[in-house]
């Protein structure tokens with residue numbers, strides 16, 4: 390058995406994988422595979438509808454106020470899509486990690502971008518709490534709720550006097566949150582939502598009324614909403630698997646239960662990092678992510694010894710991002726507490742060997 394701490398694509402619940410594997414052979418006794426049905430078929434239209442309603446139900450949002458889109462191109466395409474649709478004059482970005490920096494770079498193709506907060510000068514080890522700018526003059530503010538590479542996370546969502554847009558790729562549906570605070574949020578599915586191949590975009594319909602630019606079809610959120618994410622062939626399999634995963638979220642008690650489970654896993658691991666003299670956490674304590682736990686060895690020359698301990702227990706995906714080094718334990722929704730227990734046990738054994 391493997392204990393999957395991969396940062397993305399990442400762990401999915403076993404029950405979801407089992408159902409998916411059945412559906413690849415025969416979707417609900419239809420005699421057809423999920424991979425060979427039309428995106429215009431009633432079977433797939435039902436999948437789209439169900440997935441949309443699960444997203445809204447889990448987020449606590451109404452279908453009257455919010456549109457739900459399933460798009461190609463990952464979260465990275467949303468970096469430019471958001472700006473193409475909503476950056477008319479000036480937008481404010483909080484620069485809290487490499488993904489934020491990439492979002493800023495893409496937005497600059499469309500208008501003036503100002504960094505209203507940044508932790509870049511301190512290796513992105515914390516979340517800046519306040520903005521250096523009156524946000525009422527901005528088209529929108531963009532934040533990254535969880536910084537996958539550095540292991541920091543907004544514990545509270547900042548207030549703004551303009552629309553708030555968030556990249557939630559690595560912590561979507563991992564905690565209870567007032568999703569109504571956001572005018573738009575998006576996520577590449579492959580971290581906490583489903584397999585690679587689809588990006589979820591949830592957008593307030595009033596925000597769509599602010600679009601001024603003439604847009605090519607594939608960049609136009611309004612068109613994708615009118616066409617129910619089927620302007621062109623949507624990523625059928627990725628959406629279907631996302632639907633199953635959202636059903637799993639619901640059956641497992643929704644965000645309240647997951648919030649509790651994820652907090653438990655995170656505190657267990659951070660407590661060990663703080664207690665064990667062999668390790669050091671990377672992020673500022675108040676801003677620690679409950680999804681990606683980034684830590685280092687105090688003595689990096691002992692790497693081979695520690696690696697051997699966890700690798701021989703079937704733990705995978707623990708190496709840090711190439712830009713930070715050290716270790717990163719991604720502890721997404723589907724990861725069980727017992728996998729974190731095992732990692733903590735490995736850290737103790739390493740200390741006591």
Ligand SMILES: *Cc1c(COP(=O)(O)O)cnc(C)c1O
Pocket residue numbers: 397462463464465466488533535536537556557558559577578580
């Ligand atoms: C992984 C990640 C991305 C990039 O997602 P793609 O779907 O690969 O484009 C963007 N933002 C955050 C926060 C991420 O973790």
